[in-house]
Amino acid sequence: SQQGEEDPQALSIQEGENATMNCSYKTSINNLQWYRQNSGRGLVHLILIRSNEREKHSGRLRVTLDTSKKSSSLLITASRAADTASYFCATADTGGFKTIFGAGTRLFVKA
Amino acid sequence: DAMVIQNPRYQVTQFGKPVTLSCSQTLNHNVMYWYQQKSSQAPKLLFHYYDKDFNNEADTPDNFQSRRPNTSFCFLDIRSPGLGDAAMYLCATSRVGGINEQFFGPGTRLTVL
Numbered sequence: 001s002q003q004g005e006e007d008p009q010a011l012s013i014q015e016g017e018n019a020t021m022n023c024s025y026k027t028s029i030n031n032l033q034w035y036r037q038n039s040g041r042g043l044v045h046l047i048l049i050r051s052n053e054r055e056k057h058s059g060r061l062r063v064t065l066d067t068s069k070k071s072s073s074l075l076i077t078a079s080r081a082a083d084t085a086s087y088f089c090a091t092a093d094t095g096g097f098k099t100i101f102g103a104g105t106r107l108f109v110k111a
Numbered sequence: 112d113a114m115v116i117q118n119p120r121y122q123v124t125q126f127g128k129p130v131t132l133s134c135s136q137t138l139n140h141n142v143m144y145w146y147q148q149k150s151s152q153a154p155k156l157l158f159h160y161y162d163k164d165f166n167n168e169a170d171t172p173d174n175f176q177s178r179r180p181n182t183s184f185c186f187l188d189i190r191s192p193g194l195g196d197a198a199m200y201l202c203a204t205s206r207v208g209g210i211n212e213q214f215f216g217p218g219t220r221l222t223v224l
């Protein structure tokens with residue numbers, strides 16, 4: 001069963017703008033991860049935030065986690081055309097072995 | 112560079128003809144996963160191995176089997192592919208389950224004729 005649900009399903013912005021994607025989940029988690037997938041390729045890990053963390057940064061990425069609302073957001077600042085991809089959130093259950101992916105947000109950055 | 116390798120990248124098979132997809136890793140990770148991903152959908156976990164311990168997802172069809180002969184290699188066997196099995200198959204590894212990040216291979220695109 002799908003754990004995470006993401007919105008929007010698709011997002012189209014101009015280069016230089018910020019992109020925000022949201023993820024909601026249903027059960028208790030050990031951590032939440034964000035991945036990126038270019039068309040027809042494997043997934044690339046972007047950032048992991050643990051359940052006891054509220055915010056994390058990595059370069060132009062900022063991730064927040066609100067465990068009381070069971071939600072997370074991924075912010076990409078100053079977007080570039082090369083950021084065009086699908087972005088997935090994934091939650092690891094408290095047992096730690098099973099990672100369930102959300103449906104993903106397709107981001108299109110126009111040059 | 113340490114990595115996850117999947118072969119072949121593209122596989123075409125006939126309806127009902129068994130097919131095997133291969134994954135190898137140089138990361139020496141304990142856990143290896145197989146995911147199925149259909150167009151515009153999330154990757155769906157089929158099963159995973161923690162070392163030699165096999166863990167099947169409850170909704171993974173019996174048609175899908177897996178083998179892990181050693182730490183480095185893991186195979187996905189589809190015994191009788193149907194048209195609905197056409198998808199991208201992704202292999203991933205991690206050090207200790209979902210606590211750590213997963214490293215994905217490039218995927219194998221399976222076409223069933």
